[in-house]
Amino acid sequence: MSAINLKIEFGGGLELLFSNQRSHRIAIPANVPVPTPEGSDVQTKPADLTYLIFWLRDNLLKERAELFVENGTVRPGVLVLVNDTDWELEGEGEYQLKDGDEIVFISTLHGG
Amino acid sequence: MSCGNPTTEPDALMQRRKKYDKTKNCVKCKDTQGNIVIRHAVYCKNCFIPLLVHKFRRTLEPSVNPKPDGPRRTALKPAGNLLVGLSGGLGSSVLLDLIYKCYIALDKSTMPAEGGRDHPRHERVWKKVTVCYVEVCDAFPGMKDRTEEIARFVSRYDELDFVPLRIQDAFDRTWWEKTGRKASFSDMGVSLSDESLLIESLSAGHPDPLTALRTYLSSLPTPTAIHTSIQILTRVLLLHTALQTSSSHLLLGTSLTSLAVSLISGVAQGAGFNVREETMEEWTPDPETRPTPDVVLDDVKDGADKGKKQLKRTVRVVRPLRDIGMKECAAWAWWSHIPIVGKEKWVWPGAKPGIGTLTKDFILGLEQDYPSTVSTIVRTCGKLAPKGEVSGKCILCGRPAQRGVQEWKARISIRSQPPPPPADPTDGSAPPVPVVPESKSDTRPSLTPYLCYPCHTTLTSRSARPVPSPWPNAAQASVVALPVWTEARLGAGAGGEPSPADEEIMVAKKMGQAEMKGIVNEFLLDD
Numbered sequence: 001m002s003a004i005n006l007k008i009e010f011g012g013g014l015e016l017l018f019s020n021q022r023s024h025r026i027a028i029p030a031n032v033p034v035p036t037p038e039g040s041d042v043q044t045k046p047a048d049l050t051y052l053i054f055w056l057r058d059n060l061l062k063e064r065a066e067l068f069v070e071n072g073t074v075r076p077g078v079l080v081l082v083n084d085t086d087w088e089l090e091g092e093g094e095y096q097l098k099d100g101d102e103i104v105f106i107s108t109l110h111g112g
Numbered sequence: 113m114s115c116g117n118p119t120t121e122p123d124a125l126m127q128r129r130k131k132y133d134k135t136k137n138c139v140k141c142k143d144t145q146g147n148i149v150i151r152h153a154v155y156c157k158n159c160f161i162p163l164l165v166h167k168f169r170r171t172l173e174p175s176v177n178p179k180p181d182g183p184r185r186t187a188l189k190p191a192g193n194l195l196v197g198l199s200g201g202l203g204s205s206v207l208l209d210l211i212y213k214c215y216i217a218l219d220k221s222t223m224p225a226e227g228g229r230d231h232p233r234h235e236r237v238w239k240k241v242t243v244c245y246v247e248v249c250d251a252f253p254g255m256k257d258r259t260e261e262i263a264r265f266v267s268r269y270d271e272l273d274f275v276p277l278r279i280q281d282a283f284d285r286t287w288w289e290k291t292g293r294k295a296s297f298s299d300m301g302v303s304l305s306d307e308s309l310l311i312e313s314l315s316a317g318h319p320d321p322l323t324a325l326r327t328y329l330s331s332l333p334t335p336t337a338i339h340t341s342i343q344i345l346t347r348v349l350l351l352h353t354a355l356q357t358s359s360s361h362l363l364l365g366t367s368l369t370s371l372a373v374s375l376i377s378g379v380a381q382g383a384g385f386n387v388r389e390e391t392m393e394e395w396t397p398d399p400e401t402r403p404t405p406d407v408v409l410d411d412v413k414d415g416a417d418k419g420k421k422q423l424k425r426t427v428r429v430v431r432p433l434r435d436i437g438m439k440e441c442a443a444w445a446w447w448s449h450i451p452i453v454g455k456e457k458w459v460w461p462g463a464k465p466g467i468g469t470l471t472k473d474f475i476l477g478l479e480q481d482y483p484s485t486v487s488t489i490v491r492t493c494g495k496l497a498p499k500g501e502v503s504g505k506c507i508l509c510g511r512p513a514q515r516g517v518q519e520w521k522a523r524i525s526i527r528s529q530p531p532p533p534p535a536d537p538t539d540g541s542a543p544p545v546p547v548v549p550e551s552k553s554d555t556r557p558s559l560t561p562y563l564c565y566p567c568h569t570t571l572t573s574r575s576a577r578p579v580p581s582p583w584p585n586a587a588q589a590s591v592v593a594l595p596v597w598t599e600a601r602l603g604a605g606a607g608g609e610p611s612p613a614d615e616e617i618m619v620a621k622k623m624g625q626a627e628m629k630g631i632v633n634e635f636l637l638d639d
Binding site: 077085 | 131132136145146147148149154157202369438439441442443445446452453454455473476477479480
């Protein structure tokens with residue numbers, strides 16, 4: 001199975017949930033299974049940002065998952081940049097990841 | 113027409129709306145692909161940076177000169193120095209970065225293009241800039257002390273003075289004396305166990321500041337009251353530090369998002385009268401707690417009398433990021449490589465989230481789904497004008513208090529209800545009217561007349577459920593020490609100022625039928 005390499009950065013205090021490490025290099029599968037009803041054939045789709053968020057929660061996150069993920073996406077107040085561009089311009093969770101992408105998660109939850 | 117079933121009919125789901133208008137290109141320069149979406153408008157990085165600086169300057173600069181909103185043809189000339197409140201959070205870190213670039217380093221990228229190189233706008237505005245950090249770790253169990261990290265963060269910037277404080281300084285007479293005031297007042301405290309808030313003497317003398325802080329917090333009735341009290345203590349500590357550093361301005365890093373949170377949560381806690389102070393306020397210390405006589409020598413040559421000028425020391429609290437959302441702050445921090453120290457949540461074992469925390473979660477969700485609504489909250493609150501007259505300043509928070517709130521509160525609320533008499537179905541009389549019991553304790557001095565409505569509510573409004581204390585072992589004292597500025601004013605009040613005991617005392621008592629008839633007799637019609 002082919003893999004894509006990504007650079008992940010955390011900022012604004014979010015790194016505290018990820019071993020206090022700001023920068024990570026990871027490899028995830030290029031194609032991932034789509035959840036289907038039991039008994040039907042396993043289908044796959046290209047890995048997207050939503051998959052990455054759950055992958056990070058399951059593989060890199062060390063504590064308090066509720067501060068990172070909420071209702072199937074990142075918690076309100078977390079800004080996501082895809083190659084230095086707001087993920088809202090890239091389709092948010094539906095953005096299909098490419099090899100070499102740099103994804104930044106910045107928490108805005110630390111108030112004034 | 114019925115709603116479709118999305119599992120069988122794919123078209124039944126509404127199309128997800130795009131977060132940006134029309135194209136992905138920047139709305140300013142048009143031809144570059146955008147990097148950030150701000151309330152549906154797309155900006156590229158090159159246009160975003162000057163936009164944010166412009167919004168910052170536009171909010172701050174009209175309030176720099178002593179006469180606000182006056183013509184700004186001349187240079188910016190503040191009446192004193194500058195104090196920046198730093199919490200280590202995103203907003204205040206971005207604020208400090210902007211202050212440094214715009215007014216200390218005079219970074220060319222932040223200068224307005226118009227006006228020329230030698231325009232007075234390009235001169236340094238404040239002679240001295242001080243950064244004050246209030247460490248709150250001693251208020252909550254298990255919280256990390258971040259003073260050193262904050263000091264390292266501040267040292268990134270040259271020419272800044274750093275004043276680290278601790279939240280318990282609010283109860284520290286030594287700190288009060290360091291700010292130039294006298295701390296020779298008697299050991300008075302307040303009983304927070306019931307809502308009459310009686311002023312009593314501290315039997316065991318004045319406790320050490322940390323014990324006093326923890327006892328005070330443990331005696332508060334709700335988690336909301338604890339959070340609000342920490343915010344009040346921090347704010348007043350900053351105000352007195354501004355005075356100490358001869359600062360005419362105190363800048364806080366409250367962003368648009370944070371301001372919307374504090375406005376809504378303030379109104380929910382009864383602070384509707386102070387809705388304007390949440391955005392901008394002018395604070396003048398009380399006469400009895402001012403550090404030095406308010407007379408300064410002016411360099412006027414014609415006569416000694418004219419050379420003396422009465423100056424009323426005022427600190428103007430400005431929130432220059434109030435037009436800038438949290439998302440914009442985060443993008444600025446990332447693109448400017450600002451290392452955010454961060455703040456911990458104010459929690460303790462068993463604590464339920466308070467009004468402030470719940471409001472913050474709500475506003476953040478709202479901003480995510482409907483980004484313009486948060487700005488609408490702030491703009492709508494900006495149009496509000498509080499009704500009623502101001503009756504002095506609150507002894508605890510220093511904000512204007514509304515006249516007559518206690519009388520109003522007494523009218524609208526049932527403070528205590530006597531046990532109902534045995535029901536007699538044949539009697540057919542009206543149900544018993546609740547009355548406030550007449551009590552001798554009502555004539556004793558109370559803190560209530562000195563408090564504004566939200567502070568009185570914070571100290572007295574109890575939760576129906578038991579509230580776990582952050583410091584359960586500290587919650588033993590029946591009389592708790594008050595912040596030093598409150599003690600100072602109470603002490604001054606006892607020495608000549610009108611005390612609550614001298615004021616008119618209103619006692620509610622149940623009136624007999626004959627007595628009532630005597631009063632209304634002349635208005636009764638003959639049978």
